[in-house]
Amino acid sequence: MGHAVSARHARLLLPALGASYFLFGTASLAVIGLLEAMASAWQVTPARIAELVAVHSLTFAVAAPLLQVLFGHRPRRELISGGLLLLGLGALATVMAPDWSAGLAARVLMALGAAAIGPAASAQGAALVEPSRQAGALATIFAGMTLAIVLGTPLAAWLGHVGSWRTVFMLLAIGSPLLGLMLWRALGEGTAGPRIAGSGFLRVLERPATAWALLMMLLLMAGQFCAYTLLVPLMIQRFGLASGHMTTLLMLFGLGGVIGNLLAGRFGSRLGPVRLIRFSMLGLTLAFAGLMLAPALPLPGVLLMMLWSVCGLLFAAPQQQRLIQLVPLALRSLALAANASAMYLGMSLGAWSGARLYGLAGVETLIPASLLLTLLGALALQRSHQAQRAEERLMRSGIGIGTGAGSVPKVWVQ
Template sequence: MDASTPRQLWLLALANFVIGMGAFVVVGVLSPLAQAFGVTRPEAGALMSVYAGTYAVASPLLVAATGRLDRRLLLVLGLGLFGLGALAAALAPSFGWLLAARALMALGGGLVTPVAASVGVVLAGPGRQGQALAIVFGGLTLAQVLGVPAGAWLGYAFGWASALAVVAALALLGLLAVAAALPRGIRVPVASLASLAGVLRSGRRMGAVAFTALFIGALYVCYTFLAPLLETLYGLSRDGVTGMLALFGLGAVAGNAMGGRLTDRIGPRWTLVLLCLAQAVLMPALTLPTWPLAVVGALIFVWSVFAWSFMVPQQARLAALDPVQLPVLFALNASAIYVGATLGSALGGAVLKGPGLHALGLFGAALMALAFASLAAGR
């Protein structure tokens, strides 16, 4: 790792910060959005589902189809598409327009995150891949700490469109930084549509990727509707929701660091086993009872720690599984995150219409049990 590599890794983290904030900012402004467009909160949750579904389908196809293009160019194009989609969303005159803009954002995000991960691994070199991935994906966790709570505050204070306008401005800033500071000609394993097809035919590799979808899906049963839960059960508004989302973000930072340490000490598989078991307890504990507000804050923090510890061990597990197909596996894994988000958001919306807010954690724990079973079967 030469002297410029840490700076380049933090540049990739900045790109992921922009993508993370833009992808998840609707979670914090779900209620203002629903009110502005005259839709219910479960219907507004489709903004997350559309983004996630588009990302899930498009990301591996885009990464495979552009495998021979320069990595810096791909990151610039991805951030450009993402920023254009965010600007279109901020100016949306109708809910249908907003859904289409979210799909455009997903196309850009589907290029940025997997390409940034594969570039980070190559820049770091052997023996430092875990550290590099922790930095690159640290941008996503930082988006949970700063981006999503800041977006929620802006959405409640100045209207939901202001949060997406800030995302568009940050995407432009990230694009200019990548174009100026990331070198051309970074060599990564070449992805192709043929290599994508080969991985899709591999039960072992797709089983490993499916774990991501199930784990994230379980989390999103609760996370998509965290703001409505806090508003309805605890009477929180702008500042209260923002504060709780900030606690979730702080837990994400701690979790990212903890995931790296646990992976080094006990290995990626046992780390993931521990996280599944913790989540199966924490989600019902968060939503079934009604707690004092301080206890809710503590539960949200700990829940986030054991949620965001997931990324590094899962990436390390995939990198060890097939280093040659690293770009394709990372793209499929990133897609699986959004498949899981789609699954979890849809299930959470159905629970909200049926059993209600208190049941969200139970359904999340049930889906987490499937993730654990997938991990055990993959062994």
């Protein structure tokens, strides 16, 4: 824990770090609810506006680890506050953008800000508390992303409907630097990560336990977004829900995500990250299998959707906790950045796959694809856990070095 941040400040700082997640999560997802309005303003099709989501995700995925290599040794308040400033400038540029091309450039700027914020905020939150409380701390921070789904995206759509889509980005342009200034004052200069060499990313990926864990994140997010991107037509065509109920349905889905994140914080330390991730996968498997086999009636469809939403974010915080335990201290920020990249790449892959499947074969193909990707994610977790256990056996036999969490075999360090 940095010397400038005392333990008594953690309860205030963790929600503030979660607010940074809320702002960049809302910035990345708000476009979904503003497609028609932005398309009309820039005189392009809604599909062109939807491309901005993919551009944001890909920019984030590339920039998150790169920024950690370049600036990860700087005090984390510089990354978090600087990222919030970039996010605000990108939002302001979006407000002023006269056309789609200018909006695209602004979108890249916002993604760069988000890529600086996410890994640094998670690493800072984990550093504020004792190891036994890291699961709850990470769940508190990631709750900001959950709230961005539950509140940020619907609120953005509502503001775009009653006012202007530019209002949404103007609020982000004001709120982001204000939060950045607050966190700059609250976080001490001592909260810096170690310097990371350019080869550090390869060191993270070449370790089997970590590489399989990152693949698991990509597959689980792809599995969910394959169906979530088209949740509205799925629930209307498969289970006969009325289109007028879709706003309530989306709110229920978001509420399930909040419950899942709260459960992760409550039971993460008690059960351990691997066991909690397995519970999440089991719930997702049951939910997707049920959505395939259930009668075409609204009630079973909604109940199974709620199971999916609760389990769908249950694994996010324990995944971060596990990565912190898997890698040495010097590579934690980079591992968290790689995890964020895997998450956004999975979202992009899932959304693209779902759109292609829906266009080729209809809504009935979405859930089987989501189930398949989830099962592949479970296989990746199993391979990661097996590799982790093998490394632990090497350390017990005297081949490894170190004794604490994040210790690694000599063969990997060298």
